Amino acid sequence: MGESLLSGMEEPVVRFENVGMRYGLGPEVLSDISFTIAPHSFQFLTGPSGAGKTTLLRLILLSAKPSRGLVSVFGEEVSGISSHALTGLRRRMGVVFQDFRLLDHLTTYENVALPLRVQGRAETSYRAEVVELLRWVGLGERMHVLPPLLSGGEKQRAAIARALIARPELLLADEPTGNVDPQLGRRLLRLFIELNRLGTSVLIATHDFALMDLVDARRLILGDRHLRIEE
Incomplete structure (x- = not known):
């Protein structure tokens, strides 16, 4: 849902090309991840616990760097840009973490x-x-x-x-309905949908299949370190 008729002519909000990610000297937790997020689009990120959903979100947020491959956000390839430029890119995003991060x-x-x-x-x-x-x-x-x-x-x-x-250009939400009842979860989902209609690209990480079934949206599915896409 929500992809603009012009999205094919616009720069992707996010682009991953053959991205791999490992922590320290351990095995890769993500391998050969390639996808794009179009402007004005809405998608879910799902997969079993430990599949790497939070790691993928951290890569998009630019709070982690890939071990290999290319990550581009808002048309900027991020491997060599300055910390000041990274801050500017992050300010164009809205983020909901599982640990809330309220002051x-x-x-x-x-x-x-x-x-x-x-x-x-x-x-x-x-x-x-x-x-x-x-x-x-x-x-x-x-x-x-x-x-x-x-x-x-x-x-x-x-x-x-x-x-x-x-009203960020990109919203990243990690289990945003995990601590609320189903009725409020559906209400919050409507808020995300309305934000998307106003032009924000939305990526929601969730295990909640009942929630995902309420929206005709693309699904990015992580499993065994790899990503597959259901349109």
Whole structure:
């Protein structure tokens, strides 16, 4: 779903060519991975536990470097670019990690607003937007609470809201519905779909086949260190 009619004419958001990844001197955890993510596209990343989904997401996020092969993000081949340029590329992404990565000294509202503050926007220009999104994910009554006082599901929703608030060009989500009930999971999926309709490319890593069956989307399936694609 969601691939633009113009996507064949546009630079892929992500391109992997024969990528291999190993940690230290150990065996490869990913081997000969080749795929592209088109602008405005929506896809799932799935596979058994330990197949390398989180490693693949880290490579896309540029927080890990491949052992071999080519990784290109937003048209930039990343092997030799500067740390400043890497930071610029990462700011074009929204990311939801399994460990949430909320800042404990900031309220829920402040955590979600942080990407907009980093952009230099005045609070008066985004406050209503942040409040609306927090209400939509069910945190309207928790926006002034610090993360240590949130439940796991509430932290998950705050992390998702933070990833979405700046309308990134690429959204990477690692098990984004893993700590919420199925009804809320479907609601969050609708939020990802709406973001995709607004132009964001979306890649969701998940084990939840029932969730994937709700969307006609491409599936990237990792297994035995290799990747296969179901359109």
